[in-house]
Amino acid sequence: QVNLVESGGGSVQAGGSLRLTCVASRAFYNHACMGWFRQAPGKEREGVVATYIDTEGAWYSDSVKGRFTISQDNANTLSLQMTSLKPEDTAMYYCGGDCRVLTGGPEFGYWGQGTQVTVSS
Secondary structure, eight states: OOOEEEEOOEEEETTOOEEEEEEESSOOOTTOEEEEEEEOTTSOOEEEEEEETTSSOOEEOTTTTTTEEEEEEETTEEEEEEOSOOGGGOEEEEEEEEEEEETTEEEEEEEOOOEEEEEEO
């Protein structure tokens, strides 16, 4: 079973940027569905982005579209470049795998421990 470890979170001022990294314990399978979701305290999980390994394009939530970009750095590493951060982006961010894009956003079969992102005004 693959393990995912997220890093790169932290505190940033509104308008700033962060780059989150997701390192898997093994290489991603071609066309594996991977992505990120987030959860703020007391709130529901919100899918952020989902993509298929070694393909172009990705699904982004409306709330992050145009500001966040997912990329694959190497065979077992994904990144989420987050720009123009807003206070409402504050959440624990999780890298997830085995995703399925359903109505309302992607669901993930497994994920890592998360990395905290805090955006202040």
